[in-house]
Amino acid sequence: MSKDKLSYKNEIQRRRTFAIISHPDAGKTTLTEKFLLYGGAIREAGTVKSRKSQKHAVSDWMEIEKQRGISVTSSVLQFEYNDFWINILDTPGHQDFSEDTYRTLMAADSAVMVIDSAKGVEEQTRKLFQVCKMRGIPIFTFINKMDRMGKDPFELMEDIEKVLGIQSYPVNWPIGSGRGFKGVYNRREKQIELFNDNNHGQGKVKKVIGDLANKELTDLLGQSLHQQLLEDIELLNIAGDDFNLEKIQSGELTPVFFGSALTNFGVEAFLESFLEITRPPSSRNSNLGKINPSDENFTGFIFKIQANMNPTHRDRIAFLRIVSGKFEKGMMANHVRTDKKIRIAQPQQFMAQDRVIVETAYPGDIIGIHDPGIYNIGDTLCENQDKIQFDDIPQFAPEHFAKVVTKDTMKRKQFLKGISQLAEEGSIQVYKRPHIGIEELIVGVVGALQLEVLEYRLKNEYGVELLIERLPYRYIRWIHMDDFHSSKISLTMDTMLVENDKQQPVLLFQNEWSIRTIQERMKNATLSEVSI
Numbered sequence: 001m002s003k004d005k006l007s008y009k010n011e012i013q014r015r016r017t018f019a020i021i022s023h024p025d026a027g028k029t030t031l032t033e034k035f036l037l038y039g040g041a042i043r044e045a046g047t048v049k050s051r052k053s054q055k056h057a058v059s060d061w062m063e064i065e066k067q068r069g070i071s072v073t074s075s076v077l078q079f080e081y082n083d084f085w086i087n088i089l090d091t092p093g094h095q096d097f098s099e100d101t102y103r104t105l106m107a108a109d110s111a112v113m114v115i116d117s118a119k120g121v122e123e124q125t126r127k128l129f130q131v132c133k134m135r136g137i138p139i140f141t142f143i144n145k146m147d148r149m150g151k152d153p154f155e156l157m158e159d160i161e162k163v164l165g166i167q168s169y170p171v172n173w174p175i176g177s178g179r180g181f182k183g184v185y186n187r188r189e190k191q192i193e194l195f196n197d198n199n200h201g202q203g204k205v206k207k208v209i210g211d212l213a214n215k216e217l218t219d220l221l222g223q224s225l226h227q228q229l230l231e232d233i234e235l236l237n238i239a240g241d242d243f244n245l246e247k248i249q250s251g252e253l254t255p256v257f258f259g260s261a262l263t264n265f266g267v268e269a270f271l272e273s274f275l276e277i278t279r280p281p282s283s284r285n286s287n288l289g290k291i292n293p294s295d296e297n298f299t300g301f302i303f304k305i306q307a308n309m310n311p312t313h314r315d316r317i318a319f320l321r322i323v324s325g326k327f328e329k330g331m332m333a334n335h336v337r338t339d340k341k342i343r344i345a346q347p348q349q350f351m352a353q354d355r356v357i358v359e360t361a362y363p364g365d366i367i368g369i370h371d372p373g374i375y376n377i378g379d380t381l382c383e384n385q386d387k388i389q390f391d392d393i394p395q396f397a398p399e400h401f402a403k404v405v406t407k408d409t410m411k412r413k414q415f416l417k418g419i420s421q422l423a424e425e426g427s428i429q430v431y432k433r434p435h436i437g438i439e440e441l442i443v444g445v446v447g448a449l450q451l452e453v454l455e456y457r458l459k460n461e462y463g464v465e466l467l468i469e470r471l472p473y474r475y476i477r478w479i480h481m482d483d484f485h486s487s488k489i490s491l492t493m494d495t496m497l498v499e500n501d502k503q504q505p506v507l508l509f510q511n512e513w514s515i516r517t518i519q520e521r522m523k524n525a526t527l528s529e530v531s532i
Helices: 003-013 028-038 063-068 095-105 123-135 153-164 216-221 223-239 245-249 267-277 409-425 449-462 512-521
Strands: 015-022 075-081 084-090 110-116 139-144 167-170 172-175 183-186 191-194 206-209 253-258 299-307 316-324 332-335 340-343 348-351 354-357 366-370 380-382 400-406 429-431 441-445 466-471 475-480 495-499 505-509 526-528
Touching: 003 015, 015 028, 015 095, 015 123, 015 267, 028 075, 028 084, 028 110, 028 267, 075 366, 095 123, 095 299, 110 123, 123 139, 123 153, 139 153, 139 267, 153 167, 153 253, 172 223, 172 253, 191 216, 216 223, 245 253, 253 267, 299 409, 400 409, 400 449, 409 429, 409 449, 441 449, 449 466, 475 512, 505 512, 512 526
Parallel strands: 015 084, 015 110, 110 139, 139 253, 167 253
Antiparallel strands: 075 084, 172 183, 183 191, 191 206, 299 316, 299 380, 316 366, 332 340, 332 380, 348 354, 348 366, 400 441, 400 466, 429 441, 475 505, 475 526, 495 505
16 A cells, blocks of 8 residues: 555544534533643633623634534534544524534544433433434533433433433442532543642542442442442343444444533543544535545535625625545546536634634544535535535424515615525525515525524625514425416415525425425425425
């Protein structure tokens, strides 16, 4: 094997690309920042808990995220740690932005699931877990906030297995909880890891290696905690699931880690174990069969588009997940959907809103490429002329609708540009009523909070103030019908006919009764929940 090929294979093997998922407030963004801290990517971790604080999470780059203390869009963070090159996809936890999370999971090779020790598995965690399970993504669980009072560890394990339907293996086990939390016992390394909560989360872990039955541990932990630890570990060894790497990498078994992201309890141990256990970039399904990362032909797909990450430049960035082949700055690639050759200039990698130009990138890497308005989510780039198409990235049916117009008619051009660009990002879906001008548009979103983000971003990024009128519709159906004409349809009073940007007819409904009624009236039509 040539030196170049060996180097290429080594670069693939050291890549780790994963998403972090959780219910809101479980501590996902805080955990992300501690990863960056250990990787030397940042020198001080921000906190998302205090809105009055001048510090904000590095991964929350959008101003509205800093103001509200939540993540509303996926961000990409990249750094090096222990010779691993890490791509973190930090996703929104709030259910109103779950569509962005679902799309982002398409670019991940594995997922870290963060659970609040006081609450266990919550609703949004369950939904995101199911998406991972459908794709067979390996899932690693971090049970957070062990320095606060929470559920019994065995109850949390049972919660994971019963609610999510997945086997679990605790890689470490907590010693005490709440104010009496002393640290964790690492079952694989056979060592106790002690923590100091007086260093504001900036320090590293003190490790004590030795026989768990050693009486010196009684002095260290206290008799009660030491005895409880001995009993817990014995029960896990007898009745718990065994560590099985094959099951972990197929998504059938989740390794579980206990800790506290805010005070660094178990974070470094988790990161190191995760990097050791999780897999490098794997093959991807396509219309031409499985595409292996080691294939020399460069391929990748667009899974996210973000406008105005840099307010100064007002640019658009398309996020590209590299599937195979080596990327080199300035290379030519075929844009498969349009069958046009394009030069990929100014490729960037990210530390939240901070960017660096990259010369080369490898399978598993996420790079940002300048988008002059030619890319769509799901587009494929390919070095040769293959008509390759990877698995579709799902588009979810909106559940909330509103009529939007600009307050200032003189800013109609900026209004349309802003709406168009945010629609291309996938954060909103845009419709208009036939025979009514484009001054009035209907916007559909998966979560109601997305309408607030729309209003905020149009004002701050495009200088446009909106008038938003919420509409009572809750369901959407695309019409499949030969020779469709609006005169052929008899609508109910609580139904609206609109069309999308491709001028395809779409119906909005207030209730399921109207859907059934229209279907009975339109015998020659099919009403579909997915776009044509």
